[in-house]
Amino acid sequence: MRRDAYNRQMQALIERIRAEGSYLGRGIIKVDGFLNHQLDPQLTLGMGVAFKARFDAAGVTGITRIVSAEVSGIAPALATGLAYDVPVVYARKKKPITMADGVYEATAPSRTKGEMVTLRLSPEYLHATDRVLIIDDFLATGQTLVALIEMVQKSGAAVVGIGCVIEKTFEGGRERLAPLGIPLHSLAHITVQNDELSVR
Amino acid sequence: MRRDAYNRQMQALIERIRAEGSYLGRGIIKVDGFLNHQLDPQLTLGMGVAFKARFDAAGVTGITRIVSAEVSGIAPALATGLAYDVPVVYARKKKPITMADGVYEATAPSRTKGEMVTLRLSPEYLHATDRVLIIDDFLATGQTLVALIEMVQKSGAAVVGIGCVIEKTFEGGRERLAPLGIPLHSLAHITVQNDELSVR
Numbered sequence: 001m002r003r004d005a006y007n008r009q010m011q012a013l014i015e016r017i018r019a020e021g022s023y024l025g026r027g028i029i030k031v032d033g034f035l036n037h038q039l040d041p042q043l044t045l046g047m048g049v050a051f052k053a054r055f056d057a058a059g060v061t062g063i064t065r066i067v068s069a070e071v072s073g074i075a076p077a078l079a080t081g082l083a084y085d086v087p088v089v090y091a092r093k094k095k096p097i098t099m100a101d102g103v104y105e106a107t108a109p110s111r112t113k114g115e116m117v118t119l120r121l122s123p124e125y126l127h128a129t130d131r132v133l134i135i136d137d138f139l140a141t142g143q144t145l146v147a148l149i150e151m152v153q154k155s156g157a158a159v160v161g162i163g164c165v166i167e168k169t170f171e172g173g174r175e176r177l178a179p180l181g182i183p184l185h186s187l188a189h190i191t192v193q194n195d196e197l198s199v200r
Numbered sequence: 201m202r203r204d205a206y207n208r209q210m211q212a213l214i215e216r217i218r219a220e221g222s223y224l225g226r227g228i229i230k231v232d233g234f235l236n237h238q239l240d241p242q243l244t245l246g247m248g249v250a251f252k253a254r255f256d257a258a259g260v261t262g263i264t265r266i267v268s269a270e271v272s273g274i275a276p277a278l279a280t281g282l283a284y285d286v287p288v289v290y291a292r293k294k295k296p297i298t299m300a301d302g303v304y305e306a307t308a309p310s311r312t313k314g315e316m317v318t319l320r321l322s323p324e325y326l327h328a329t330d331r332v333l334i335i336d337d338f339l340a341t342g343q344t345l346v347a348l349i350e351m352v353q354k355s356g357a358a359v360v361g362i363g364c365v366i367e368k369t370f371e372g373g374r375e376r377l378a379p380l381g382i383p384l385h386s387l388a389h390i391t392v393q394n395d396e397l398s399v400r
Contacts, residue, residue, distance in 0.1 A: 024297070024298060028297060028298060029298075030298040031298075032296075032298050032299065032322065032324070032325075033324070033325065036296060036298060037289060037290065037292060037296075037298075037299065037322055037325060038287050038288065038289045038324075038325040039274075039278055039281060039287065039288040039289075039290070040287055041278060041281035041282040041285065041286075041287070041288060042282075042285065044278060045282065070270070070271045071270045071271055071274070071290075071292070074239075074271070074274045074275060075274060075275075075278050078239055078241060078244060078275050078278060081239060081241035082241040082242075082245065085241065085242065086241075087238050087239065087240055087241070088238065088239040088241060089237060089238045089239075090237065090239070090271075092237060092271070096232075096236060096237075097224070097228060097314070098224060098228060098229075098230040098231075098232055098236060098237075099232065099237065114297070122232065122237055124232070124233070124238075125232075125233065125237060125238040
């Protein structure tokens with residue numbers, strides 16, 4: 001059943017990327033129709049179901065909190081939080097005036113915005129006893145994920161898994177994260193050849 | 201049933217605000233534990249159920265798309281999209297390089313960040329035949345909502361309702377929006393007296 005749920009949700013996502021995704025050059029993939037500007041609620045919900053099925057099958061259990069980053073991580077992270085019924089915390093890129101001092105901070109370059117961004121997580125919502133699953137929209141260079149991992153680990157919590165909706169297999173993210181030994185699963189894998197997307 | 205669903209979800213939200221919300225002065229309300237930094241997935245899902253029940257009861261039907269604004273509008277908008285099973289589009293505050301030229305733009309001041317922000321919606325995901333429900337986290341001065349309404353109307357689509365999770369009754373948003381004649385519903389209403397929050 002788990003494998004069925006996983007395969008069905010993955011296939012829906014892969015077909016959507018094939019139908020609507022486009023390659024803009026320089027490693028940039030446009031999936032604004034269902035991930036970065038518009039959301040398909042059922043497809044989004046399915047991402048959460050698929051992540052849980054995948055990590056369950058890999059024996060990664062006891063998740064107590066989902067951590068992500070604004071903006072495009074929020075929707076798949078919320079769907080994953082629903083699948084696990086645990087809270088979701090998303091790192092902020094601008095410090096809201098409601099955020100206290102003494103928050104965890106880490107920086108990472110933004111590919112789609114062309115600048116360094118500082119991510120912030122409040123210790124109010126991360127505890128040393130947490131087992132955290134990190135969810136993000138893309139795995140590209142892995143630098144945003146490294147920033148999230150650093151902040152979570154500063155709190156004493158354990159990062160027990162990393163889930164990405166779309167993995168760009170050609171930007172080294174998986175290789176960058178491998179030494180950390182954290183289970184990493186992506187729902188769809190994109191390669192580019194001759195300026196054409198290939199999705200599996 | 202609709203009224204029951206509405207009342208139950210509203211009550212959960214109101215109790216959560218009473219338990220965790222805090223007043224930081226100068227009109228700023230901190231609800232980071234379930235709206236602006238951490239999300240409670242079930243509470244968030246309930247916001248969508250409550251908005252649909254409320255607009256159904258008001259005879260606002262035929263919704264084809266939810267429109268919101270990043271960052272904190274995304275989660276309640278996604279929940280509302282799930283309740284209606286229609287796509288959700290969230291306005292971007294920085295133009296991603298995946299966004300084409302010729303997008304709708306409008307500006308509004310950000311209360312929690314202390315600066316003007318430009319909101320952007322792509323005409324790819326708004327059509328003249330759409331009946332749009334706008335969802336946001338806060339109704340304060342109403343200026344973000346006015347910016348969203350302007351952009352939606354530029355596409356030729358109709359804004360048939362506005363739903364806000366929390367209405368700050370003391371910042372004039374409802375009065376600003378009233379002349380537009382668009383049904384407006386908030387799930388919780390906050391007043392401040394002697395630096396103490398009151399929620400209903």
